[in-house]
Amino acid sequence: MIKINENYQKLQASYLFTTISRKVEAYAKAHPDKKIIRLGIGDVTLPLSRTVVEAFHRGVDEMARAETFKGYGPEQGYAFLREAIAAHDFQARGAQIGAHEIFVSDGSKCDTGNFQELFAQDLRIGIPDPVYPVYVDTNVMAGRTGSAVDGRYEGLTYLEGNHANGFVPSPPDFPLDLVYLCFPNNPTGAVATRAQLQAWVDWALKHKALILFDAAYSAFVRDPAIPLSIFELEGARKCAVEFRSFSKTAGFTGTRCAYTVIPDSVLAWDEAGNSHKLLDLWNRRHSTKFNGVSYPVQVAAASIYTAEGKKEVQELTDYYMANAKLIRDKMSSLGLEVTGGQNGPYVWVKAGKDSWETFDTILEKAQVVVTPGSGFGTCGQGYIRISAFNHREKVLEALARLETALR
Numbered sequence: 001m002i003k004i005n006e007n008y009q010k011l012q013a014s015y016l017f018t019t020i021s022r023k024v025e026a027y028a029k030a031h032p033d034k035k036i037i038r039l040g041i042g043d044v045t046l047p048l049s050r051t052v053v054e055a056f057h058r059g060v061d062e063m064a065r066a067e068t069f070k071g072y073g074p075e076q077g078y079a080f081l082r083e084a085i086a087a088h089d090f091q092a093r094g095a096q097i098g099a100h101e102i103f104v105s106d107g108s109k110c111d112t113g114n115f116q117e118l119f120a121q122d123l124r125i126g127i128p129d130p131v132y133p134v135y136v137d138t139n140v141m142a143g144r145t146g147s148a149v150d151g152r153y154e155g156l157t158y159l160e161g162n163h164a165n166g167f168v169p170s171p172p173d174f175p176l177d178l179v180y181l182c183f184p185n186n187p188t189g190a191v192a193t194r195a196q197l198q199a200w201v202d203w204a205l206k207h208k209a210l211i212l213f214d215a216a217y218s219a220f221v222r223d224p225a226i227p228l229s230i231f232e233l234e235g236a237r238k239c240a241v242e243f244r245s246f247s248k249t250a251g252f253t254g255t256r257c258a259y260t261v262i263p264d265s266v267l268a269w270d271e272a273g274n275s276h277k278l279l280d281l282w283n284r285r286h287s288t289k290f291n292g293v294s295y296p297v298q299v300a301a302a303s304i305y306t307a308e309g310k311k312e313v314q315e316l317t318d319y320y321m322a323n324a325k326l327i328r329d330k331m332s333s334l335g336l337e338v339t340g341g342q343n344g345p346y347v348w349v350k351a352g353k354d355s356w357e358t359f360d361t362i363l364e365k366a367q368v369v370v371t372p373g374s375g376f377g378t379c380g381q382g383y384i385r386i387s388a389f390n391h392r393e394k395v396l397e398a399l400a401r402l403e404t405a406l407r
């Protein structure tokens with residue numbers, strides 16, 4: 001008899017996005033004349049830029065000719081892309097990262113989800129609350145938690161984000177083995193300062209812990225004092241792994257390309273106390289279970305590091321950040337507590353006592369879809385996440401309606 005992985009039964013069904021769609025569908029059916037605007041999604045809306053599309057075409061044309069055709073490529077990614085990433089995203093900012101420390105993949109969701117496979121079962125894991133749900137669920141599936149009680153899994157340590165700490169939890173005064181951090185943050189849009197990140201790095205070094213740093217939104221940082229990479233900090237080459245994606249940076253959510261950075265100085269230990277390079281373990285895992293990103297996609301991704309490509313990424317992200325500013329300013333002007341929207345494409349708003357109640361009110365009165373903050377963790381209760389990923393006219397119209405609905 002074929003049996004299931006019992007850990008899957010512990011998963012709290014992720015009702016968040018299915019409940020949202022169900023509610024929105026029901027409302028649309030009952031009010032066919034009303035135009036609904038969606039600011040709930042974490043997906044980009046602008047198309048691929050010209051330089052990226054041209055490069056993508058070039059890559060496809062190469063696949064069409066015998067002389068330039070390519071079969072399986074290196075699992076870790078082509079050297080031209082890994083070298084461009086190392087030079088432009090790291091070395092240019094003073095972070096000492098080499099091309100051999102970069103692993104190209106088809107997404108940061110997979111990378112952040114799969115990375116836990118390298119570690120022991122009995123890890124002490126720190127998870128921020130609110131949080132991108134992938135970090136928690138993949139550890140539940142792997143059997144590293146007990147059951148969920150009141151929305152929290154037994155065996156995990158929750159690092160609380162709240163108004164008082166600006167949604168940037170500090171390191172705890174006790175040891176953990178693995179901590180997930182995401183800045184600029186999804187869902188709150190908060191960023192960690194250099195000092196705040198340095199405190200995490202120092203804490204990790206002290207406890208021989210590992211930080212998994214998700215920097216999917218680094219292209220949206222506008223404050224020059226905010227680090228874009230954890231490797232801009234002293235000591236991070238010994239205790240951190242970073243995940244980056246072309247998804248939000250360059251509109252690749254449907255094209256698929258991302259990368260993971262593992263310095264060759266990051267170690268992890270076995271039962272006998274011997275150290276192992278994490279890079280070697282991930283290389284073994286990656287080349288066993290992954291066969292590389294499509295060649296045309298890697299050519300397209302590398303094009304964002306040309307002068308034209310950089311300009312276009314700046315324009316794309318500026319467009320969304322201008323939306324974010326409009327959203328942030330409007331919510332502040334209504335007297336609401338607001339986080340994010342200055343260095344990340346999400347605005348996190350305290351708009352009532354109960355996130356779902358606020359969601360319903362906004363849908364009924366303004367026909368605008370937002371994301372209930374409680375879906376990202378217990379600390380999200382009372383908040384909503386408003387996404388800047390939409391067309392300007394829609395954002396403006398949504399804000400005009402929200403002003404009437406929330407006043």
Ligand SMILES: *Cc1c(COP(=O)(O)O)cnc(C)c1O
Binds near residue numbers: 042253257
């Ligand atoms: C969108 C997003 C990613 C990127 O996921 P991809 O699989 O690369 O599209 C990673 N982390 C967070 C927090 C995100 O919101």
